[in-house]
Every structure is written in C-alpha cells, then in structure tokens.
Amino acid sequence: MAEQSYEFPPIGVRRIGRVNWLGVWTLYKKEVLRFANVWLQTILAPVVNTLLFFTIFSLAIGTGRAPVHGVPFDQFLAPGLIMMSVLQNSFANTSSSVLISKVQGNIVDSLMPPLSPSELTFAYALGGATRGVVVALATGIVLTFLVDMTPHNLLVVVVFAFLSGLLLSLIGMAAGIWADKFDHMAAVTNFIIMPMTFLSGTFYSVERMPELLQTISTYNPFFYMIDGFRAGFIGAADTSIMTGLLVLIGLNSLMWTLCYKLFKSGWRLKA
Numbered sequence: 001m002a003e004q005s006y007e008f009p010p011i012g013v014r015r016i017g018r019v020n021w022l023g024v025w026t027l028y029k030k031e032v033l034r035f036a037n038v039w040l041q042t043i044l045a046p047v048v049n050t051l052l053f054f055t056i057f058s059l060a061i062g063t064g065r066a067p068v069h070g071v072p073f074d075q076f077l078a079p080g081l082i083m084m085s086v087l088q089n090s091f092a093n094t095s096s097s098v099l100i101s102k103v104q105g106n107i108v109d110s111l112m113p114p115l116s117p118s119e120l121t122f123a124y125a126l127g128g129a130t131r132g133v134v135v136a137l138a139t140g141i142v143l144t145f146l147v148d149m150t151p152h153n154l155l156v157v158v159v160f161a162f163l164s165g166l167l168l169s170l171i172g173m174a175a176g177i178w179a180d181k182f183d184h185m186a187a188v189t190n191f192i193i194m195p196m197t198f199l200s201g202t203f204y205s206v207e208r209m210p211e212l213l214q215t216i217s218t219y220n221p222f223f224y225m226i227d228g229f230r231a232g233f234i235g236a237a238d239t240s241i242m243t244g245l246l247v248l249i250g251l252n253s254l255m256w257t258l259c260y261k262l263f264k265s266g267w268r269l270k271a
Contacts, residue, residue, distance in 0.1 A: 023115045024123045031127025035093055042093075046085045046135045047142055053081050054143065057203060068205050069236035074147045079230040080202040082139050086161060086229075087222065090132035090168035091175075091193055094124050098176030099185055107269055117263035121173070121256060128169025129162060136161050149233065156232035156241060163248040164225035168193075170255035177262045177269060196222045206238045221251055 035042040058074050068076040101107040110120065143149055151157050179185045200222035206214050217223045224244035231237035237244075263269070 020114055020116070020119055023113055024119050027110060027115065027120070027123035028127050028130075031093070031097060031124060032130055034097060034127075035131045042089065042131060043135055043138055046089055047139050050081045050085050050139045051142065053084075054078065054146065069234055071234045071236075072147075076205070076230070076234060077203065078143050078147050078149060079233045080226050082136050082143070083161070083164060083226045083229045084197050084202050085139055086132040086136045086165050087168045087197055087225065088193065089135045090128045090165040091172035091189070093131040093172065094128040094169045095172035095176040095179070095185055095188075097124065097127070098173055099179050099182065102176070102179075102269070103181070111266070111269060117260050120263045121170075121259045124173050125166055125169045125256070125259070128172055129165035132165030132168065133161055136165075151233050152235035153232045157229060158232075159245070160225060160228040160232060160248070163245075163252060164229065167221070167225075167248060167252050167255060170252065170259055173259050174255065174262060177259075177267065180268070196220055200226050201238065202226055221247060224248060 054074070054077065057077055061073060065073045067073070098107070101110065115123070140149055175185060175188045179188070199217070200220050201217065206217045206223065206227075209217070218239070224239070224247045227237050227239055228241050228244040228248075231241055
C-alpha cells in the first residue's frame with residue numbers, strides 16, 4: 001500500500017484563505033463590545049458633554065446673533081459639536097484599546113492569531129469609527145429636540161462622518177502604538193487633538209477670522225472634517241466639499257499605510 005504524502009505550506013503562509021474574515025470579525029466585535037459594555041462612559045457621557053456645550057454657547061450668545069451661512073447660530077453650531085464628539089471618541093477608542101493592551105501585556109492576544117497587519121489595521125480602525133458614528137447618531141437624535149437637524153445632503157453627512165471617524169481611529173491607533181504610558185497619550189490628546197478640534201471652526205465660521213488665520217486653518221485637517229459635515233446639514237461651507245473629501249481620502253490612505261507598517265514591523269508592540 002502506497003504511503004500518502006502531505007504537503008505543508010511554507011512557514012508564514014496561512015491556510016485559511018486570502019482574508020481571515022472570522023478573525024477580522026472577532027477582533028472588530030471585541031472592539032465594539034469593549035465600548036458598548038461601558039456605554040455610560042463611552043456613549044452617554046459624550047452626548048451629555050455635547051449638550052452642555054450647546055446649552056452654554058446658546059445661552060451665552062443668545063438669539064440676537066446674526067445668522068451664519070444663512071442659518072441660525074444654533075443650527076450652525078450643532079453639526080460642529082456632533083463632529084467634535086466623533087473625532088474625540090474615535091481617537092479615544094483605538095488609542096486606549098492599544099495602549100491598555102500594551103500596559104496589561106495582553107496585546108499578544110491580538111498579535112498571535114493568524115491576522116495579517118492589514119486585517120489588524122482594518123478591525124481596529126473600523127471599531128473606532130463605529131464608536132464615533134454611534135456617538136454621532138445618539139447626539140444627533142438628542143439635538144433634534146432642540147434644533148432643526150434635517151440634513152441638506154444625507155450622503156455628504158454619512159461620508160464625512162465615516163471618513164473623519166476612520167481617520168481619527170487610525171491616528172489613535174498609531175498614537176497607542178507609539179505611547180508607552182498614559183501620560184504620553186494624555187499629551188497627545190491635550191496638546192494636539194483638543195487644540196486642533198477647537199481651532200477648526202467648531203464654534204465659528206473661519207470667514208470671520210483674519211486672512212492669515214483663515215490660511216492657517218486650511219492646514220488643519222479637522223477643519224475639512226467639520227466644514228464638510230456641517231455642509232451636509234446646512235448646505236453651505238467655508239471651502240469646497242470636494243477639497244475636503246480629497247484631503248480626508250489622502251490622509252486616511254497615509255495613516256492606513258503607517259498603521260499597517262507599524263503592525264508589520266511590530267514596533268513597540270513586540271518585546
């Protein structure tokens with residue numbers, strides 16, 4: 001009786017197909033359940049914070065302010081506040097997930113399974129973007145009781161919300177890989193994410209700023225996120241929506257490549 005011979009794939013070659021869909025889904029589900037299980041902190045708290053900002057600015061400025069881009073100020077303000085929550089929560093989800101896993105020493109649970117660098121990047125990034133979109137939906141629903149939130153172009157709203165959340169999720173992933181302790185992450189949040197968010201036209205139109213500051217704003221990617229998202233609601237923007245879309249696509253591609261290379265090299269991930 002002839003002996004049967006078995007051929008084993010070369011080392012490093014997987015036998016589960018070109019894409020490990022089950023692995024990607026499992027990691028993505030883990031990231032979603034991670035923030036869903038503490039929804040009071042990850043979903044309700046951002047909604048409350050946004051309502052506080054909206055209430056404070058509405059009371060401080062009052063109803064006497066002239067319309068902005070042809071709409072009442074509160075209608076102009078609401079989309080900016082929603083996008084601010086999307087950016088902060090998308091960043092917080094991936095940055096905290098990666099950093100906590102590194103600090104606790106269980107990052108190996110994500111690195112050892114047969115997941116490629118691109119699959120790891122996809123699952124983590126989509127998990128962070130999901131949290132941003134969920135927060136946007138929750139905040140938008142609540143704000144509909146206070147201001148007209150009827151979208152002028154729903155497709156623009158959805159595209160900018162997703163691309164913006166995805167970009168901040170990728171940035172958070174890279175920051176989480178870079179950081180060695182929570183002080184490092186706090187520095188990134190306080191000195192980069194927060195200033196760029198507040199100086200991006202969240203509470204004002206950049207058309208009211210001096211020409212020099214308007215030019216500087218065009219180098220702030222957060223400006224294009226908020227401006228495009230707001231344009232989807234009010235039908236007016238400070239810059240071209242197509243320009244903002246191209247900026248977001250380019251930055252997402254750049255950050256995706258960076259995160260892919262970080263996972264592939266294992267920089268600051270593998271002991």
